[in-house]
Amino acid sequence: MGITQLPEECIALIMSLTSPRDACRSSVVSPLFRSVADSDVVWEKFLPPDYRNVISQSVVFPVTTLNAMPKKSLYFHLCDNPLIIGDGNMSFSLDKPSGKKCYMVGARGLSITWGDIPRYWIWTPLPESRFLKVARLHLVWWLHVVANVETRILSPQTTYAAFLVFKIEQDERGFNRKPVQLCVNFEGQEDGGERSVFLNPSRDMPQLAQDRGNGWKETEMGEFFNENGEDGVVSCILKELSCSSTWSGLIVEGIELRPRAA
Numbered sequence: 545m546g547i548t549q550l551p552e553e554c555i556a557l558i559m560s561l562t563s564p565r566d567a568c569r570s571s572v573v574s575p576l577f578r579s580v581a582d583s584d585v586v587w588e589k590f591l592p593p594d595y596r597n598v599i600s601q602s603v604v605f606p607v608t609t610l611n612a613m614p615k616k617s618l619y620f621h622l623c624d625n626p627l628i629i630g631d632g633n634m635s636f637s638l639d640k641p642s643g644k645k646c647y648m649v650g651a652r653g654l655s656i657t658w659g660d661i662p663r664y665w666i667w668t669p670l671p672e673s674r675f676l677k678v679a680r681l682h683l684v685w686w687l688h689v690v691a692n693v694e695t696r697i698l699s700p701q702t703t704y705a706a707f708l709v710f711k712i713e714q715d716e717r718g719f720n721r722k723p724v725q726l727c728v729n730f731e732g733q734e735d736g737g738e739r740s741v742f743l744n745p746s747r748d749m750p751q752l753a754q755d756r757g758n759g760w761k762e763t764e765m766g767e768f769f770n771e772n773g774e775d776g777v778v779s780c781i782l783k784e785l786s787c788s789s790t791w792s793g794l795i796v797e798g799i800e801l802r803p804r805a806a
Contacts, residue, residue: 563590563641563642564587564590564619564640564641564642564643565641567581567586567587567590582614582616583615584614584615584616586615586616587614587615587616587618587619588615590615590619590643591615591618591619591622591638591643592638592643592644592645592699595618595622596611598627598629598636598645599611599622599627599636601629601630601636602627602628602629603628603629603630603631603632604627604628605625605627605628610627619638619643620640622636622637622638623637623638623639623640624640625637626646626648626674628674628675631653632650632652632675632676633649633650633651633652633653633675634647634648634649634650634653635647635648635650635674635675635798639802639803641805642803644699644702644803645697645698645699645803646800646801646802646803647693647697647698647800647801648674648709648797648798648799648800648801649691649693649798649799649800650674650675650678650797650798651667651675651677651678651679651796651797651798652667652675652676652677652679653691653798654679654689654690654691654796654798654799655689655690655691655692656679656688656689656690656796657684657686657687657688657689658684658686659679662682663682663683664681664682664683664684665679665680665681665682665684666679666680666682667679667680668680670795670797672758672759672760673760673797674797675797675798678795678796678797679795679796680713680794680795681791681792681793681794681795681796682792683717683790683791683792684790684791684792685787685789685790685791686784686785686787687724687782687783687784687785687791688781688782688783688785689781689782689783689796689799690779690780690781690782691706691779691780691798691799692731692777692778692779693777693778693780693801694775694776694777695730695770695773695774695775695776695777695778696773696774696775696776697773698770698773698801699770699773699803700770700771700772700773701770701771701772702769702770702803702804703767703768703769703770703803703804704767704768704769704770704778704801704802704803704804705764705765705766705767705801705802705803705804706728706764706765706766706767706768706778706780706799706800706801707762707763707764707765707799707800707801707802708726708762708763708765708780708782708796708799709756709760709761709762709796709797709798709799709800710743710753710760710761710762710763710794710795710796710797711759711760711761711794711795711797712743712744712761712793712794712795713793713794713795714793715792715793716744716792716793716794717790717791717792717793718784718789718790718791718792719742719743719744719791719793719794720742720744720745720746721789722742722784722788722789723740723741723742723784724740724741724742724743724782724783724784725738725739725740725741725781725782725783725784726738726739726740726741726763726764726765726766726781726782727739727765727766727780727781728765728766728767728768728778728779728780728781729768729778729779729781730768730776730777730778730779731776731777731778731779737766739764739765739766741753741763743763743794752764760797762800765780765781765782765799766780767804778801780799780801
């Protein structure tokens, strides 16, 4: 007996054990496969188990509209349109190949030393940002920015990479002369695996920052393995604490955590 002779619910179960990419490919096999591959039964399995709770926290896009979407449409909507959630200082999206959860902590959700003192940091709206305001560095000697993320909200059994999402202004100071230190650690652990990165390197230096295609750049801060998603906190840190130079001209949108490609 061929697979096309199986009941649709059996085909849907088999398809739900594959991947979003495989389901999309299967839809071209036959009208039967297309019907199954587009069904809510299949795409419900590709969405995170707690997706209803997450989208209920939406502060911009109507929750009723999200809940009314077919599950396949919802999946791709969440891949392509980060959802602002909670107090407006975090966004949620899905990794398109895997369906695993991605989060960005917006600048207002970060711990920024002297961040609320206007002569050091300025909070300003930018039309290209997904958040209401971003942090613009005016002038500091001591640079320290931290995102603290609870591991329970992330996908378990997943290796995550953290990325600083930023811009550098033309009249910046310090970022083309000295590197900053980037690291990712679980709370309570000593700093380790620090990366020294020039955020505005000259042409003869390695260009570690990547253009995100939306007006922002990103550079990797480090990675970690989220084993079981149990209660814990991971800290993503940008720092330069030597006080040997002044720094200005950095604009921070946030710090993003994304699953590492398998």
